[in-house]
Amino acid sequence: xxxxxxxxxxTPAPRGYHSEADLEAALDAAAAAGERVTRRVIGHSVEGRPxxxxxxxxxxxxxxxxxxxxxxxxxxxxxxxxxxxVALHLLGLLTEDGVSGSIATLLDLADVTVLPCxxxxxxxxTMRSVASTRRLPTPRRNANGVDLNRNWPRPDDxxxxxxxISGTPNPRLPWYRGPxxxxxxxxxxxxxxxEDRPPAAMLDLHSSGEILIYPWTSKAEPPxxxxxxxxxxxxxxxxQERRFTAKQSREWYPIVGSLDDYAYDRFxxxxxxxxxxxxxxxxxxxxxxxxxxxxxxxxxxPDVHARNVDTGCFDALVAGVRYRTExxxxxxxxxxxxxx
Numbered sequence: 001x002x003x004x005x006x007x008x009x010x011t012p013a014p015r016g017y018h019s020e021a022d023l024e025a026a027l028d029a030a031a032a033a034g035e036r037v038t039r040r041v042i043g044h045s046v047e048g049r050p051x052x053x054x055x056x057x058x059x060x061x062x063x064x065x066x067x068x069x070x071x072x073x074x075x076x077x078x079x080x081x082x083x084x085x086v087a088l089h090l091l092g093l094l095t096e097d098g099v100s101g102s103i104a105t106l107l108d109l110a111d112v113t114v115l116p117c118x119x120x121x122x123x124x125x126t127m128r129s130v131a132s133t134r135r136l137p138t139p140r141r142n143a144n145g146v147d148l149n150r151n152w153p154r155p156d157d158x159x160x161x162x163x164x165i166s167g168t169p170n171p172r173l174p175w176y177r178g179p180x181x182x183x184x185x186x187x188x189x190x191x192x193x194x195e196d197r198p199p200a201a202m203l204d205l206h207s208s209g210e211i212l213i214y215p216w217t218s219k220a221e222p223p224x225x226x227x228x229x230x231x232x233x234x235x236x237x238x239x240q241e242r243r244f245t246a247k248q249s250r251e252w253y254p255i256v257g258s259l260d261d262y263a264y265d266r267f268x269x270x271x272x273x274x275x276x277x278x279x280x281x282x283x284x285x286x287x288x289x290x291x292x293x294x295x296x297x298x299x300x301x302p303d304v305h306a307r308n309v310d311t312g313c314f315d316a317l318v319a320g321v322r323y324r325t326e327x328x329x330x331x332x333x334x335x336x337x338x339x340x
Contacts, residue, residue: 003048011128014294016302017085020124026088027116030054033095038063042115043189046143049120051189056094056114058107068110068325069197070317071269073190074205076148076259077140078122079297082276082305083205087116089306090313102314109321110200113193118186119148130294138293140174142186149255150177151187152262158218160256166218167256177257190259198267201232201320203313204259207297209275212236212246215264217255222248228270228323235319236272236312249273268329270320274313276305 013019018026031039036057041050055063074087091114093103106112117123121143129138141147150167164170167177182188214229216222223229226248233246249260263269282295289295299305 003044003046005044005048005050006124009124009127011124011131013127014130014298016300017081017127017298018088019127023084023088023117026092027052027054030056030091030095030114033097035062036060037095042192043185045119045121045186046184047121049124051118051120051186052116053193054091054095054114054116056091056107056112058104059097059099063111065197068321069113069199070106070110070321071113071115071193071199071202072205072313072317073115073118073202075117075119075123076204077206077297078119078124078142079126079138079140079293080207081123081126081294082207082298082302084117084123085302086205086274086276086306086309086313087114089303090114090310091116093310093314102311102318106314106318106321109318111197112317113197113199115190115193118190126294138297141176142184144178144184145171145176146178146184147175148184148186149259150175150257151181151184152257152259153181153266154218154257155216155261155265158256158261161218161254163254166254181257194263194267194269199263199269200324201317202263202269202271203317204271204273206273206275208277208279208281208299210242210244210278211252211275212244213249213252213260213273213275214246215249215258215260215271217249217258217260220250223264225264225268225270225323225327225329228320228327229272231319231323232270232272232316236274236309236316238315239311240308242308244274268324270324272316272320274309276309 009020038055074083122139126138263271277299
């Protein structure tokens, strides 16, 4: 039985953020850019909200499965709304008339798919908390209580880690990995995009820390394509006003069951996680915001943060496509090669 879609939420958004209605309007505007943009629903959330994917080709072209492919994803954790804001900002730039510079270079090399919000149930719960006079939850997890970045199949040689934050079978904790890998409809929807056109490179937009992290998340050893990740990192940081730090994810803290590891292990995708904003910046600037969980994870001026990373995001994806084209991933039995 299909879960009916919830009515459109009319909760007002904080200044600079999209309400649910504004988000829908932004997707409509991007899709109106013409035949070079394909919009589709790749699945539905636990509560029945549609999960949107928009694939963009260069002006004068149509999306072509034979071309290289990259993905930009936002909103995996419901409380990290800034990820969706930056994804929408990048989507708007990709679908403008007369693209130039880094955007034109990227579209000349690859089609780009944007998944603006892959956890809309968590996002809406978080947005409602901002307008409420009560302390409402601001969930990082989906509506089943599963952390979507712990819900992926792990590499064959990876075991559980003792830290709960690394992924836990305890459903009462924020990092609950779910009853089994890919148990969640949101995870399976993301997977359908990766299987349909395995990306050469991918950006996963999170919050916070102003840090770039790359696999392995579950193993201390460096990935075979570490040089490719650092080419993406160097390209990302080359033109930033607020320069991000960077490290292998396992050096930050271990994560078992991450999308980062799965995308790289199965498809050879160079997935770079972008942690946006400085931790609790809005709360530190005004302690009266401490009761609002929204402000612990999201900055006051999302547009400023989006402009700080937009060129870097496009340049990083260009570097990722070029690296994977020059260094095709060796095929393994039962494992899909990256699109290169």
